[in-house]
Amino acid sequence: MLLQWSPYSSEAELLQQFDDIGSHGTKVIIYNLWLNDGDNLELDFDRDPADILIAGDRKKINTRPVWKTLNEQHIANLFHYSLRVYSSILYLKMPENFRIILRGQVVRPHNIVDDLKHFVYIHYKPQAGGSVQGQTVITIGFLKEAPHVNIYGFNVYHKNRLILPFWQVVSYISWGRGVAGVVPADFIEPTHNKDFERTSLFQKLELRLKEMTREYWDTHCELIGYQKEKPQSKVTTLDSSLCKQNKSEQGSHAKRKENEFINLQKAKKQIITIPSKQVIDLESINLMHEYRKLHAKCLEYQKNEEELNLKVTQLRSKIQEARYEHKRLLAEL
Incomplete structure (x- = not known):
C-alpha cells in the first residue's frame, strides 16, 4: 500500500527514508503537487528556503500606511500562509524530547x-x-x-x-x-x-x-492611549406620536395641576403615608412577577437551544452521510 501511494517504487528506497531520523520520529513527505492556472505550485518552496508557504496573494490589511507592515508581518496574519509560523504556535507547551524540523531547520515554539x-x-x-x-x-x-x-x-x-x-x-x-x-x-x-x-x-x-x-x-x-467610553445618560425619549399627544394635553394637565394645588391647600398639612411593611410587600410582589417572567424566558431560550442543537446534530449527520455517498460514487466512477 505504501509503495502504491508514495513516490517510491521499491521497498529498499522507501525504507531508506528512515535513515536520517534516527530510532524514532515521523517524516512527512509532500509530493505530486498540483499546478494552478499560472503553472505555479500550490505550495511555494522558493520564497523562503526554510519554510513552506501557501502560494497566491496575501490577505490585504486595511490600516494606516505606517502600520501596514507591522500588521502584515504579525504572527496572527502570517500563520495563514506559513507552515513554520503555524507550527510554532501548534502546541501551548512543547512536549519534552519533541521538536518539529521543517526543511532541515528546527521550528522554535512561540507562546x-x-x-x-x-x-x-x-x-x-x-x-x-x-x-x-x-x-x-x-x-x-x-x-x-x-x-x-x-x-x-x-x-x-x-x-x-x-x-x-x-x-x-x-x-x-x-x-x-x-x-x-x-x-x-x-x-x-x-x-x-x-x-x-x-x-x-x-x-x-x-x-x-x-x-x-x-x-x-x-x-x-x-x-x-484609548479613551474609555462615557456611559450614556438614562434619558427617556418619546416618539413623535406621543409628543403630539402630550402637546394636546398640556392645557388640561396644567389645569389639573392647579386643582391639585388648591385641594392640597384645603387639606392643609394632612399627610397620607404608606406603612413601610406594605411598601416592602409591594416590592416583593413586583420582584416575584419579574422573576417569573425572566424564568419563563430562560426556559424558552433553553428549549430553543436544545432544538437548535438537535438540528445541528441532524445536519452534521446528513453532511457526513453525503460525504460518504460522494466518496462511494467517486470510487464507482
Missing part, C-alpha cells in the same frame, strides 16, 4: 502570552446542569504592538494542541482592538477536523470570552 502586555489571569469554571464541568486559567491582555495593529482574538487549545487560532469572539467597532489571549479548553471535546461542536459549554465559553474582552477593555484601554 502568544509572550506577546502580551498588561495581561491578567482569569480563573474560569464552566458549569452545565448545575455542576462544574472543569476549570481553566485564561490569560488576556493587549498585544505588544497595540494600538497599532488591527488584530485581536483568542488562541484556544485542547490538551496542549491548538484548535482555534486567534478566534475572534467579538466584532469590534470602537472597543476590543488589540485584545488577545490564550484559553486552555480541555473541558470541550474537539471534532475530528479540529473544531468544536456548538455545545452549550462552547457557547457559554464564547459568551464569557466576550464579557472578558469587554471588561478588560473598560479597565485597561486607557493604558495604551
Whole structure:
C-alpha cells in the first residue's frame, strides 16, 4: 500500500527514508503537487528556503500606511500562509524530547502570552446542569504592538494542541482592538477536523470570552492611549406620536395641576403615608412577577437551544452521510 501511494517504487528506497531520523520520529513527505492556472505550485518552496508557504496573494490589511507592515508581518496574519509560523504556535507547551524540523531547520515554539502586555489571569469554571464541568486559567491582555495593529482574538487549545487560532469572539467597532489571549479548553471535546461542536459549554465559553474582552477593555484601554467610553445618560425619549399627544394635553394637565394645588391647600398639612411593611410587600410582589417572567424566558431560550442543537446534530449527520455517498460514487466512477 505504501509503495502504491508514495513516490517510491521499491521497498529498499522507501525504507531508506528512515535513515536520517534516527530510532524514532515521523517524516512527512509532500509530493505530486498540483499546478494552478499560472503553472505555479500550490505550495511555494522558493520564497523562503526554510519554510513552506501557501502560494497566491496575501490577505490585504486595511490600516494606516505606517502600520501596514507591522500588521502584515504579525504572527496572527502570517500563520495563514506559513507552515513554520503555524507550527510554532501548534502546541501551548512543547512536549519534552519533541521538536518539529521543517526543511532541515528546527521550528522554535512561540507562546502568544509572550506577546502580551498588561495581561491578567482569569480563573474560569464552566458549569452545565448545575455542576462544574472543569476549570481553566485564561490569560488576556493587549498585544505588544497595540494600538497599532488591527488584530485581536483568542488562541484556544485542547490538551496542549491548538484548535482555534486567534478566534475572534467579538466584532469590534470602537472597543476590543488589540485584545488577545490564550484559553486552555480541555473541558470541550474537539471534532475530528479540529473544531468544536456548538455545545452549550462552547457557547457559554464564547459568551464569557466576550464579557472578558469587554471588561478588560473598560479597565485597561486607557493604558495604551484609548479613551474609555462615557456611559450614556438614562434619558427617556418619546416618539413623535406621543409628543403630539402630550402637546394636546398640556392645557388640561396644567389645569389639573392647579386643582391639585388648591385641594392640597384645603387639606392643609394632612399627610397620607404608606406603612413601610406594605411598601416592602409591594416590592416583593413586583420582584416575584419579574422573576417569573425572566424564568419563563430562560426556559424558552433553553428549549430553543436544545432544538437548535438537535438540528445541528441532524445536519452534521446528513453532511457526513453525503460525504460518504460522494466518496462511494467517486470510487464507482
